Amino acid sequence: MKVIAINGSPRKGWNTDTLLKKALEGAASVGAMTEMVYLYDLKFRGCVSCMACKMKKEPRPCRCIQRDELTPVLDRLHEADAVILGSPIYFSDVTGEMRSFFERFLFQYLNYDDYAKPLSPAKRCAWIYTMNCPESLFDKMGYRALFQRYENWMKLYFGHCETLLSTDTMQVKDYSRYHLGRFDAEAKRIRHETVFPQECQKAFELGVRLAQ
Numbered sequence: 677m678k679v680i681a682i683n684g685s686p687r688k689g690w691n692t693d694t695l696l697k698k699a700l701e702g703a704a705s706v707g708a709m710t711e712m713v714y715l716y717d718l719k720f721r722g723c724v725s726c727m728a729c730k731m732k733k734e735p736r737p738c739r740c741i742q743r744d745e746l747t748p749v750l751d752r753l754h755e756a757d758a759v760i761l762g763s764p765i766y767f768s769d770v771t772g773e774m775r776s777f778f779e780r781f782l783f784q785y786l787n788y789d790d791y792a793k794p795l796s797p798a799k800r801c802a803w804i805y806t807m808n809c810p811e812s813l814f815d816k817m818g819y820r821a822l823f824q825r826y827e828n829w830m831k832l833y834f835g836h837c838e839t840l841l842s843t844d845t846m847q848v849k850d851y852s853r854y855h856l857g858r859f860d861a862e863a864k865r866i867r868h869e870t871v872f873p874q875e876c877q878k879a880f881e882l883g884v885r886l887a888q
C-alpha cells in the first residue's frame with residue numbers, strides 16, 4: 677500500500693503541511709509506505725492542451741507527455757493506492773500550483789469518448805483544505821459547492837474521495853506584527869490550541885482509513 681500526499685501550500689510546517697503529515701502518519705501506522713510531494717519545490721506547468729494523451733494509438737496513451745519535474749510524480753501517482761491532495765484556499769479556490777497539478781493529473785485520464793468512463797486507475801483519495809474562512813460563511817462564499825466539485829472530480833476519476841476541512845486557521849504566529857486587523861488574534865490562538873489538534877486527529881484517522 678503506497679499513499680502519496682500532494683502539498684499545494686508554499687509554507688512548510690504550517691497548517692496544510694501539518695495536516696498532511698498527520699494523515700501520512702495515520703497511513704504509516706497501519707503499514708502503508710508514504711511520501712509527501714511539495715509542489716512549490718517543483719518546476720512544472722499546468723496542462724498545455726497538447727492533446728498527445730488523446731491521440732488515436734493503441735494502447736491509448738492516457739498519460740501526460742510533458743516532461744518536467746512533475747513527470748516522475750505523475751508516474752508514482754499512477755501506481756499509488758491512495759492520494760491525499762492538500763491545499764490552502766487562495767481567493768476562494770485551491771492555490772495556483774495545486775490547480776496546475778490538478779489539470780496535469782486528471783486531464784491525461786479524461787475520456788472524451790465517454791466522460792463518465794475516465795481512463796484512470798482506481799485509488800482511494802482525499803482532499804484536505806485549510807482556510808481563514810469560518811464554516812459559518814461557507815454558503816455565502818460558495819465554498820460548499822467548491823469542495824463538492826473537487827470531491828466529485830476525484831470520485832469520478834478514482835472511485836473514492838473524502839474531504840477534510842480546517843477552517844479559521846492561524847495565518848501567522850504573532851498577529852501583532854502584521855496589518856491583520858480584521859482578525860481576533862486571541863480567538864485565533866485559542867482555536868489553534870483547541871480545534872486544530874482535533875483536526876490533526878481527524879487527518880490521522882483519515883490516513884488510517886485510506887490505507888486500510
Ligand SMILES: Cc1cc2nc3c(=O)[nH]c(=O)nc-3n(C[C@H](O)[C@H](O)[C@H](O)COP(=O)(O)O)c2cc1C
Pocket residue numbers: 685686687690691692693763764765766767768769806807808809845846847
Ligand atoms: C494569497 C492568499 C489568498 C488567500 N485567500 C483566502 C480565501 O480566499 N479564503 C480563505 O478562507 N483564506 C484565504 N487565505 C488564507 C489561507 O487560506 C490560510 O491562511 C491557510 O490556512 C494557509 O495555509 P498554510 O498555513 O498551509 O499556508 C489566503 C491566503 C493567501 C496567502
